[in-house]
Amino acid sequence: xxxxxxxxxKALDSGRVKIEAPDxxxxxxxxxxSMDLRLGNIFxxxxxxxxxxxxxxxxxxxxxxxRQIAIADGDSFIVQPGEFVLGVTRETITVPDDLVVRVEGRxxxxxxxxxxxxxxxxxxxxxxxxxxxxxxxxNRLPVALYPGMRVCQIAFEEMSSPADMPYxxxxxxxxxxxxxxxxxxxxxxPEFAKA
Numbered sequence: 001x002x003x004x005x006x007x008x009x010k011a012l013d014s015g016r017v018k019i020e021a022p023d024x025x026x027x028x029x030x031x032x033x034s035m036d037l038r039l040g041n042i043f044x045x046x047x048x049x050x051x052x053x054x055x056x057x058x059x060x061x062x063x064x065x066x067r068q069i070a071i072a073d074g075d076s077f078i079v080q081p082g083e084f085v086l087g088v089t090r091e092t093i094t095v096p097d098d099l100v101v102r103v104e105g106r107x108x109x110x111x112x113x114x115x116x117x118x119x120x121x122x123x124x125x126x127x128x129x130x131x132x133x134x135x136x137x138x139n140r141l142p143v144a145l146y147p148g149m150r151v152c153q154i155a156f157e158e159m160s161s162p163a164d165m166p167y168x169x170x171x172x173x174x175x176x177x178x179x180x181x182x183x184x185x186x187x188x189x190p191e192f193a194k195a
Contacts, residue, residue, distance in 0.1 A: 002033050005030050005033070009030060016096050016099075017095065018092075019091050019094075020091065020092045021090055021092075022090065033155055036106065037090070037091050037093075038091065038149060039087055039088075039146065039150075040089055040130065041070055041071050042071075042087075042088055043068070043071065043077055043088075044067065044181045045069065045085050047067055051065050056186050056187065059192070062183070062184055062186075066183050075147075076146055077145045077147075078142045078145075079114065079136075079145060080137060080142050081137055081138075081139055081140050084136050086135070086182075087132070087181055088180060088181040089130050090148065091130070092128070092179075093123065093129070093130075094127075094128040096125065097125045097163050098161065098162040099156050099157065099159065100122065100125060100159060101123035102154065103117055104121060104152060104153050106153055112143050113140075114136070114139075114145070115135065116151060118136065123154070126167035126173075127166075128177060129175060129177050130178055130180075130181075132178065132182050133152065172189075174188060
């Protein structure tokens with residue numbers, strides 16, 4: 001069951017769901033079944049000219065292979081055609097053990113060719129941190145994005161019962177507490193761990 005605008009407000013007011021922003025702006029972009037989050041100031045880009053391939057069996061091929069760019073409020077970040085970058089939400093979210101959050105792009109940005117997530121459109125129960133955005137430009141023209149703009153929407157889904165092993169208690173919760181856009185930590189998955 002997806003929470004309605006009424007239930008989203010109740011969850012926020014009661015502290016069941018926590019959403020914090022560094023500017024402490026009260027968040028008012030709640031829609032009938034979702035709410036919008038804003039784009040943060042930090043982006044990470046792959047240094048594609050330095051590496052031939054990203055190989056999960058060789059973590060050195062992608063660890064430390066990104067450069068970080070900070071964009072001031074009011075300035076734009078230009079996403080080139082075909083480019084893939086990591087961004088981050090301005091807000092930090094804390095999800096209770098009995099809710100799942102779905103992240104979707106905004107249709108207004110989709111109509112410009114901007115995709116907000118490749119596959120990571122799901123925030124686990126028990127997660128706390130910013131949401132890393134997997135931003136791609138499918139357009140043939142560059143698109144300007146601005147820190148602070150509404151960039152994605154999140155919907156809250158109630159689970160049938162609280163999770164036995166929420167993300168914050170999971171032994172390998174690789175992205176718990178993240179603040180910056182976090183690059184892949186795939187190399188720490190058991191199937192890629194070195195024996």
